[in-house]
Amino acid sequence: MRAGYYVGNFEYEVKQIPERNPVDDEVKIKVAWCGLCGTDIHKFQGKNGASKVIPPIILGHECSGIVEAVGPDCKYFKVGDRVACDPSWGCGKCIWCQQGLPNFCLERHGVAKGFSEYVYPPEKNVYHISKSLDLETAAFTEPLSCAIHGMDIINIQSGSTVCIYGIGAIGSLMIQLVKLAGASKIIVVEKESEKRKLALDLGASLAIDDQQVLDICKKENIDYVIECIGLNVTMEQAIHIAGKRAKVLLFGLGDPDSTIRFNQFEAYTKELSIYTSYLNPLTSQRAINLLESGLINTKKIISARLSLEEMGNELKTLKYSKKGKVMVCLSGDH
Known part of the structure; x- marks a missing residue:
């Protein structure tokens, strides 16, 4: 073979x-x-x-x-x-x-x-x-089951504002899961214009670049941030733009030889919770159920x-x- x-x-x-x-x-x-x-x-x-x-x-x-x-x-x-x-x-x-x-x-x-x-x-x-x-x-099934595990970890509450970095395959699945979780506003940060169009098509409320999100986070509290790229610059910005008492999920796979930096005092005064998500423990059947339901495109x-x-x-x-x-x-x- x-x-x-x-x-x-x-x-x-x-x-x-x-x-x-x-x-x-x-x-x-x-x-x-x-x-x-x-x-x-x-x-x-x-x-x-x-x-x-x-x-x-x-x-x-x-x-x-x-x-x-x-x-x-x-x-x-x-x-x-x-x-x-x-x-x-x-x-x-x-x-x-x-x-x-x-x-x-x-x-x-x-x-x-x-x-x-x-x-x-x-x-x-x-x-x-x-x-x-x-x-x-x-x-x-496998990538969706991994995304479901990440969603389980941060437990998004309905009516929340969620920001997602990156609309690759995982980011595209995350948009749909976040929408199903009942988020009232989904902000997508993506530099590629064609991908921003896809984000809106999949259910995002707003699709912007990484400079525009800096303006938004000054005006409104972002409750959850899901980083799906794995670059130092996007992981660091994800932590920075998170609002008070926000949960940040660093889902994207980073370089194993690299470290990120963030302002601990800023995280402290906002009471941030920072999470990671590793693989897909016992979530495969739920992924299949969602795929069979037609709720995930x-x-x-x-x-x-x-x-x-x-x-x-x-x-x-x-x-x-x-x-x-x-x-x-x-x-x-x-």
């Missing part, structure tokens, strides 16, 4: 690797679609993703597909089932898993390397999807549908990633 590898030194290769039968409770899934995540780009650029990266590694983890075979111990899936994956495996036994926090599992690792024609996750990482949900949309977020081979150039140029979500077409099934 074909698989797309980051091989180190800013290089990507599609290799032929052996296909195999599933063992134990594994589910062999013929991958239909896989999203390109910001962490894949970080890995390609020589940085870590959610954990340390040692190439060569197969990229991708936001995948969906159709079950082709199951291991002898698999109970809940059969050939032909349409499924989505949670790529993050937890042992279920360590002190963190025992607290319902598998994202901190002492043995956590990825079990669905989606830039490949087949993946073999254990069945506890596999989720049924309805026939009404197309497989391309189902591939948004993913089609407007997609900027390109590319083959495994085309991903090499995309990882180097980010031509389409700068515009939205890039989807990798494996089987292309719907």
